[in-house]
Amino acid sequence: MSPLSIALAGGGTGGHIEPMLALADALRRRDDDLTITCLGTARGMETRIVPARGYDLRLIPPVPLPRKPTLDLLKVPGRVVGAVRQTAALLRELDADVVVGFGGYVALPAYLAARRAHVPVVVHEQNALPGLANRIGARLAARVAVTAPGTPLRHAEVVGMPLRGAISGLDRAARRAEARAEFDLDADRPTLLVFGGSQGAASLNRAAVGAADALTAAGVQVLHARGPKNTDVEVPARPAGEAPYVVVDYLDRMDLAYAAADLALCRSGAVTVAEVAAVGLPAAFVPLPIGNGEQRRNAQPLVDAGGGLLVEDADLSPAWIEQHVVPLLTDADRLAGFAAHAKAAGARDADEKLAEIVLEVARG
Structure with missing residues (x-):
């Protein structure tokens, strides 16, 4: 039986990257044979932090998301199409068994690509008020984990914030x-x-x-x-x-x-x-x-x-x-x-x- 392949999508800021890497460390402690791949973009802090922590980083196109419904929201679908196509191809190459997303402009194409590639999704929301990517991702997810009680995502399970050891x-x-x-x-x-x-x-x-x-x-x-x-x-x-x-x-x-x-x-x-x-x-x-x-x-x-x-x-x-x-x-x-x-x-x-x-x- 081949090792499980897990793709983690959490680039951009430390608020997404740190819980992603804390999860990666916990997964590695449980099973050193797991294949763990982090998804990020060329413009985020992950290009420096992820390799330094010993994890493989694969780059996907970013999809910047407006914080609130504005005219910029109308531009998102066009940006998403190419990013989803490339990310879905990457998930097939990795033979991913699950995609775990932490929100932000890396997570949205990963969620939509996972649906296209028939890969189950787990969402983790760090903030008490979720962003657009995780509000969309939660609708597609097999499981939704949140940091704080009362976070307005459907079927959310309160687990807290994954932290460095x-x-x-x-x-x-x-x-x-x-x-x-x-x-x-x-x-x-x-x-x-x-x-x-x-x-x-x-x-x-x-x-x-x-x-x-x-x-x-x-x-x-x-x-x-x-x-x-x-x-x-x-x-x-x-x-x-x-x-x-x-x-x-x-x-x-x-x-x-x-x-x-x-x-x-x-x-x-x-x-x-x-x-x-x-x-x-x-x-x-x-x-x-x-x-x-x-x-x-x-x-x-x-x-x-x-x-x-x-x-x-x-x-x-x-x-x-x-x-x-x-x-x-x-x-x-x-x-x-x-x-x-x-x-x-x-x-x-x-x-x-x-x-x-x-x-x-x-x-x-």
Whole structure:
């Protein structure tokens, strides 16, 4: 019997790529003989990330999708035809037993090509509010998995967000001393982690830098990832004996950053929300103020569970940080309560749950 062949469609952004690769890792742990092929496009981050993680990447034509019904939607069918034809040929070449899609402009042609090639589909939706590709894919799918309860897709099964093993298996307390030493932070001070995604976020940068004096004067140290292009974001060195404020361009080791922190100030992309919940790190979420509002929806269940705060981007300021973040970080009992609620709301085994679903569909 030949090994199962599984095609994973999740290119474009880290929000699609990371859960795809977490699933790939879980599938490989279960059966090293599986053939796993990732589908992506030449313009996405997957061209760098997927091969670096040891997986085969095959390129298909992208089909950009409008976030909302606009005139651009009328152009989609013409773009889809050629992409579906090429992708269906690729699925036949791979002899795929199942296509797993994570949404975005890679997933739509993969879903439609799978139907043409008579290959079953599994959909995973990361966001609380699904995009167009997964709304279409869910209608064609054998199984639909979602991260959050209440996600409006038919026949959805809540599994959570597939996460990297370095995150899902992280023991923050056990790694704290190592992590703080890695970033030149003091061992015992309350610690704020500021990050705005891989490219940083201007509003978070401005607010955190503006609150630097208030934070460090209160004994709070800061690890701030400003983004590689934001080299103008600087904080003068703190006087000797005062809490440090460490600015870096990028965090290669998010596991250590999470372990070093007691609270995060961050956006609320689906992967970020799932990661901080899984590791029990409370957060002050600042939803991205553009798009269809999915970032606010992503964060709201964790905030409602008592695992975080939420502030709109327009309301975030140095004064807000001084009034809300500093008191929380300097109240150990309250902070511990937030951490416990965050961890209780998190899911660490979504990769295994999704792998089980995919294998069941692939085996027919």
